[in-house]
Amino acid sequence: MAKELTSKSENYSQWYNDLVVKADLAENSAVRGCMVIKPYGYAIWEKMQAELDRMFKETGHVNAYFPLFIPKSFFSKEAAHVEGFAKECAVVTHYRLKNDPDGKGVIVDPSAKLEEELIVRPTSETIIWNTYKNWIQSWRDLPILCNQWANVVRWEMRTRLFLRTAEFLWQEGHTAHATKEEALEETFKMVNVYADFAENFMAMPVIKGHKSENERFAGALDTLTIEALMQDGKALQSGTSHFLGQNFAKAFDVQFANKEGKLEHVWATSWGVSTRLMGALVMAHSDDNGLVLPPKLAPFQVVIVPIYKNDEQLSAISAKVDEIVGKLKARGISVKYDSSDAKKPGWKFAEYELKGVPLRLAIGPRDLENGTVELARRDLLTKEVVNIEGIDEYVENLLENIQQTIYKKAFDYRTEHTSKADTWEEFKEILAAKGGFISAHWDGTSETEQKIKEETKATIRCIPLDAEEEEGKCIYSGKPSNKRVIYAIAY
């Protein structure tokens, strides 16, 4: 293969970095911590966006756009929020450059200093709630169900492509409601949308649950999360939905007149997923040959490679391929026909394996004679020869099967890597031996959570929504607990 990958078992972290770069998903840029999302990677992100956007709209949301910059003072208005967000961020202090009097390029013009510094948004609750103040007077103005697709910046010191970058792309939903119940309902609704997307499009099983207080969003009363398991046994937080109570409404003085004409503060939620999902997608399914993409998110689902020795053979094959492509497209299947002369079939096979194309069709002169085509599945790396007659229906069913098989593999991996621990020793043994999710009792205190993190790096990923009542003892403190929570070492 042209582009050798580090093997997953040898060095998982290096395997991931290699894969993201060599499969043309993304690369580091000249700006520290900021990535370039390359066309192939961006095509996957566009597929994600399209599905999520459809799901948001089907649940009653609309898109809008709010400013990139936030006045510094806005962050100080919500006490918890400023602690969590306003620190490591990009600060705009000036609005003009001028020619360097020494003739060496340009310098910042000291006379163009802003009166108040602007922060490049790390998240937009403050600027949005400052805007909502003018949109909301009465209960008739509620609910507001806005989403925004945007870039955000958090000045991370240690960055990794997709997983943690200074600038990333995301969507942030910000909703305003007349009642606590309605805001809570929205919070749950959106974590369910995220779980639906993760499982049915990314083919990635997730656990839905509450974050512990330690891990909550800065300014939230409750944070719901979806947690996925990567193939190295580490967890990846993949989406969050926050119940913000009346915190931002109070900070920005957003009140509405209820049906009785009395003023009340508005209830809020916010929820987001980001290009981090790209990292999750790569790490959840891929192998030593490259990406494994679920058909529903693959930029193209099928690639067709002709095997030929001369132009005559190629034109006969291409005529047949045109037919096949027409039939596949009619079923909504995306296809690429790679008849380029620059590379040999073997190189193309390896390249499309690296890129994770779910299904590869190869067709040569013998196939033409026999009315057959060779079909190779990316997920199982299996091959079969099938009749061209009825190929479109066959491929359609196969893509559905691949989608399910990828999900099942990830689901089975998670099942194998989800353990119960009832003692501290057991907990540490499991973590060391195979990692994964560990279901264990917790006394509910931040102190215990912090101690466990310090000693093992494991954190409480979530308190599952479907956690059953069960009497037990905290694995660390031995104090009573009435339900198990999910621990893991996380990205």
Next chain:
Amino acid sequence: MAKELTSKSENYSQWYNDLVVKADLAENSAVRGCMVIKPYGYAIWEKMQAELDRMFKETGHVNAYFPLFIPKSFFSKEAAHVEGFAKECAVVTHYRLKNDPDGKGVIVDPSAKLEEELIVRPTSETIIWNTYKNWIQSWRDLPILCNQWANVVRWEMRTRLFLRTAEFLWQEGHTAHATKEEALEETFKMVNVYADFAENFMAMPVIKGHKSENERFAGALDTLTIEALMQDGKALQSGTSHFLGQNFAKAFDVQFANKEGKLEHVWATSWGVSTRLMGALVMAHSDDNGLVLPPKLAPFQVVIVPIYKNDEQLSAISAKVDEIVGKLKARGISVKYDSSDAKKPGWKFAEYELKGVPLRLAIGPRDLENGTVELARRDLLTKEVVNIEGIDEYVENLLENIQQTIYKKAFDYRTEHTSKADTWEEFKEILAAKGGFISAHWDGTSETEQKIKEETKATIRCIPLDAEEEEGKCIYSGKPSNKRVIYAIAY
């Protein structure tokens, strides 16, 4: 009407500002010069994006994403570019805030000063060509046909919603080619895509042409533009496509090995349209009652308003409306049924007129009896009663007719406001009397162009692609000229 607009004839500028705000397209934010694009405005922008994105992909382009920040030194690498772009811009100098020791919120942490300042991108040629350097080695790597949908920031002192804002949304295409011919072909191809979009989706006729040297993009060898005429007789530059020659390749040392193995510098284009198109759309078609949206870009094309006195009537009407909605949707027509009880039909009629919904259907008990519906066109403000039987086909044809009628109205306006001037006196008279486009001879010098601008505020909008050879004399200098150019006072 609930929200009174300033009339267009009374104060065009105020009419525009009122309309943008009252039709819920956009509003000013707490951050100077940055706008909030409200859901209704954003829905129109999304329609624009979807069509343009489709057209870009059909012409072989792919999307990618490049960093928001550009190192300051990058701007100095292309001499003309730094003059045009690196001056009025947002400069990031620090990456951390800290708690104010005085306890008053947060302050910039002086110890977190960046070694090199980062500029929030005003346009991305520099960071992209710095990236392309690593993507291009051989002729086999060309062409690169990338587009990016992004936000950009230019620190404008006088801002107007959509037309000129500090932050705006846009797309910027950046292509790399092996030959000058191919790059030139791309430059023309994209200005044609823009003209196609403006005319067939925005219903806005445009003149395609070359910019004069004065008005060229900083760093370009040629800038092609589409110029539209607004209803106040002013021109609005609506999209540009730049032939950049080898300037950026040379500045960032991007060379490729040609088929003979020799190194050559790469040829470049860039092209963009922005949320400024929203301003163009508003100003090209709207009237004193509000927006007039071409059906192809309307968030919903049809609104249905029930006229009823009691719940019984409403439910009978709603049953019939459900049928109609189903049939319209089956034809791909977007419909909103507004049966809300909070507002009277008269208020709704005015509201949807303000919002520019192309077609309004009203249906009451009498209509139910007669099997009819009242149909009101937004563009002509005419009404007619038609049979419900066959309404879907009727509406489909009517929407097509509205699209064409809006275009024709704008086209006729432009024809009436396009004049030839052969003397300096004539030129000034026309400008003062009716504005619009003036076709006149020019001696080809920047000095003359500058003088005309100083004396009249009119600029050369473009040298039309289809300008005929014609001997004449420059209206200002009297020097010989061989073709007419298009002048106007512009936004």
